[in-house]
Amino acid sequence: MAASTDVTPIAALAKLAISDQSFSQVKENFESTLKLFEELTRVDTNGIEPLVSPGDRHQVLRVDTDETLVERAELMQNAPAQEENYFTVPRVID
Amino acid sequence: MKWEMVMGLEVHLQLATVSKIFSSSKTAFGAAPNEQTNPLDVALPGTLPVLNEAAVRQAIVFGLGVGATINKVSRFDRKNYFYPDLPKGYQISQFFAPIVSDGVFDIPLPDGSVFPVRILRAHLEEDAGKSVHDALPNQTAIDLNRAGTPLLEVVTEPDFRTAEQVVAYLKALHGLVTYLGISDGNMAEGSMRCDVNISLRPTDTVKLGTRTELKNLNSFKFIERAIQVEAERQQDLLEDGRTVTQETRLFDPELDETRSMRSKEVANDYRYFPDPDLLPVVIDDSVIDNIRSQLPELPTVKRERYQSQLELSAYDASLLTQDRATADYFESSLEHHNNPKALANWMLGDLAAAMNRDGLAIRDVVVTPAQLALLVNRIDDGTLSSKMAKAVFEGLWQEEGDVDPIIEARGLQQVSDTGELEAMVDELIANSPAQVAQYRAADPDKQKKLIGYFVGQAMKATKGQANPQVINEILRKKL
Numbered sequence: 001m002a003a004s005t006d007v008t009p010i011a012a013l014a015k016l017a018i019s020d021q022s023f024s025q026v027k028e029n030f031e032s033t034l035k036l037f038e039e040l041t042r043v044d045t046n047g048i049e050p051l052v053s054p055g056d057r058h059q060v061l062r063v064d065t066d067e068t069l070v071e072r073a074e075l076m077q078n079a080p081a082q083e084e085n086y087f088t089v090p091r092v093i094d
Numbered sequence: 095m096k097w098e099m100v101m102g103l104e105v106h107l108q109l110a111t112v113s114k115i116f117s118s119s120k121t122a123f124g125a126a127p128n129e130q131t132n133p134l135d136v137a138l139p140g141t142l143p144v145l146n147e148a149a150v151r152q153a154i155v156f157g158l159g160v161g162a163t164i165n166k167v168s169r170f171d172r173k174n175y176f177y178p179d180l181p182k183g184y185q186i187s188q189f190f191a192p193i194v195s196d197g198v199f200d201i202p203l204p205d206g207s208v209f210p211v212r213i214l215r216a217h218l219e220e221d222a223g224k225s226v227h228d229a230l231p232n233q234t235a236i237d238l239n240r241a242g243t244p245l246l247e248v249v250t251e252p253d254f255r256t257a258e259q260v261v262a263y264l265k266a267l268h269g270l271v272t273y274l275g276i277s278d279g280n281m282a283e284g285s286m287r288c289d290v291n292i293s294l295r296p297t298d299t300v301k302l303g304t305r306t307e308l309k310n311l312n313s314f315k316f317i318e319r320a321i322q323v324e325a326e327r328q329q330d331l332l333e334d335g336r337t338v339t340q341e342t343r344l345f346d347p348e349l350d351e352t353r354s355m356r357s358k359e360v361a362n363d364y365r366y367f368p369d370p371d372l373l374p375v376v377i378d379d380s381v382i383d384n385i386r387s388q389l390p391e392l393p394t395v396k397r398e399r400y401q402s403q404l405e406l407s408a409y410d411a412s413l414l415t416q417d418r419a420t421a422d423y424f425e426s427s428l429e430h431h432n433n434p435k436a437l438a439n440w441m442l443g444d445l446a447a448a449m450n451r452d453g454l455a456i457r458d459v460v461v462t463p464a465q466l467a468l469l470v471n472r473i474d475d476g477t478l479s480s481k482m483a484k485a486v487f488e489g490l491w492q493e494e495g496d497v498d499p500i501i502e503a504r505g506l507q508q509v510s511d512t513g514e515l516e517a518m519v520d521e522l523i524a525n526s527p528a529q530v531a532q533y534r535a536a537d538p539d540k541q542k543k544l545i546g547y548f549v550g551q552a553m554k555a556t557k558g559q560a561n562p563q564v565i566n567e568i569l570r571k572k573l
Contacts, residue, residue: 013363015176052169052191052368058376064111064148067118069132076128076136085127086235089178092225 006030095333096297099325100305101260101290102214102252105267106245107277108221108285109152115220115244116143116186123283127237135242137181142371145170149244150375152276153193153218154385156246159274159392160213162197164382170218170372173364178236179223187247189366192217193375200394201259201266202412211263212251219245240284246276252291252302257321261314264288265416269393273418281312288317293338294328303328304338308345308352320345324352396421404434413442419456423463430467437470444487461490468497476561482506508561512568515552515560519568522551533573545569 007027011018018026072085081088114121117134134141157164169191172184197213223241225234248267254260268286271277279286293305308324311317323345328338343352391399393415400411414424420441427437445466449459469486472478478486478501489500501507523530526548533544545566552565 009363013174013365052167052374053370057373059145059373061147061150062118062144064113064146065118066113066120069118072128072131075131075133081233083230083233083235085129086226086229086237087128087178088230088233088235090234091227091232092178092234093227 097294097325097329097332098297099255099257099292099294099321100252100302101254101292101321103248103250103254103260103263104289104291105248105264106221106287106289107156107248107271107279109149109244109246110275110277111146111148111152111244113146114242115146115149115218117242119239119242121243123280123285125239127235128239130239131241135181135238137183143186143369145372145375146244149218150193150377151385152244152274153216153246154377154382155274155276155389156216156248156271157194157197158382158386158389159270160197160199160216162194162213162216164377165191165193165195166377166379167191168193168217168375168377170369170375171366172369173366175364177222177225178234179225179238179241181223181238181241185220185222186369186372187219187366188217190368191374193377199263199266199270201262202394202397203259203262209259209262211253214249214251216246216248219247221245257318260290260321261318264314264317266393269416269418273390273393273421275390275418281314284312287312290317290321290324292321292324292328294325294332303332304340306338306340306352307342309342309355311345316345316347319347319350320352323350327352390418393418393421400434404428406434406438410438410442414438417456423456423459427463427467427470430464431471431474433470433474436473437467440466440470440487444484448487448491460493461487465490465497472497472501476563477501477508478506479508479558479562481558482508506559508559512564515556515564516568516572518555518560519548519552519565519572522548522555523572526551530573545573548573 007018007023007030010030011026076082076085076087079087108121109115111121113119114135117132119132119135120130122130134143154164156162168188170186171189173187173189174184176183192215194216195214197216199211199213201209201211203209221240221243223236223238225236227234229235250263254263264286268279268281271286272279277285281287288311290308290311291305292308293303295301295303306324306328308320311320324343331338339354342355344355345352397408397411397415400406400414401408404411406414413420415421424437424441427441428434431437445459445461448454449456469478469483469490472486473480473483482501485504485506486497486500489495489504490497494500494503529544529547533541533548536544548569549562549565552560552569553562
């Protein structure tokens, strides 16, 4: 069972702000999801190869040629902020 | 207490493809911001990645180059973190099933010995975009040209004990990938980036200490210094009875120190999971065999061959095989004139000096391999003395024309015509009765010294163009 401390760091990793009011509801949903996965872990998988993807299809490869699909200005037209051909965001300093 | 450094390396190589790993945008360096992007690179909804065949092929080439296992089935996973230059919120990488694993790369050390480095794995992934902090005031500018550039991350076992070994490995790796033509290995442009995992342990112990990761070291000089500085920092902590914190650190060459990159520590949990947008990559044996049959001769094999077949010294062989362009130049010149030792001397002597002086790389040199070969040929056939050859070389370097026209134009031909030289020697003997008498009276040992006078006079008379060997023969006959 997930402890309440599990919700906070996972929310932080997902950049989710959870209000105090909704916290218990989120925690409950989260725990019921984890419970389902706990059930799955009880299935005996000894001797069974992991299923990488359903079906036996393989990745299709693309020939290495370049192509401009959309001009830059058009591509950036929906960007919330831009300047001098850059997307801009509030200053991030390492 | 005595400490031992233990290091493992992660090197990101930018692969030499025309387009990105999952999209058709260009990968060229130096374009204006965001010019090399398309809807997939900026993570617009509804786009799907399609894997670049050349990136897969180049990863296989690398794997074969270090004798590694090429995994018949590999997969792509998502590495999740938030950063403005990663618009999808995840990086596509190969975490669970890399394309290449378990290789060994033999590194030649300066003392002639070989240092084997175990390659744990090499996996394909996409690069992130670039955050520019100083382009605009109070904002961070995002350029996504680099986003989606194909990278091969090469991870070693913790096999390194000294900074010199690390640098030797990186130089050899640079040589290998440029030979294989899978990366230009340009550190300044970020085509080869290195992270060093470093820890200390008391000598004679087996258990590894806590490590730190030094990130984005972009020159051999900085890498060596960063390792020294970080090892000293860890040693001070441990000797003070304190502990090393496992973290990522940046080297600051100006302050000559490493410092913690705290911002990345928070997001240390990447929650990898298989990318549902990409199916498993399956590689047939026939593809691997085909690539294997087209591999160029590897530098280690070449170096060995230069020594055993061409009888070059280990030192010359290692210099000539350091990068592919140099080896190609040498081998091309050898096809025109089969004198490996002389050609090696010219390449590592006058040619290297001229390149050094003018700051040129072998690719930019105007003297062709055929011209250098002809120049050496003209020494070997007696047309030129080595001194004259140097002048002809200078002429070639200054683009005065081809070898023979330069010899002609600069009047550099050695006089080897026996008739002409005999007449000149006759005159010389007639004009130097005292020296001739002295020579004839001397014992054979003394004569060897005295003949020098006549050779000198003959060279003077021909303005240095007489073939000294021919002169010597004529003198000995006539005196």
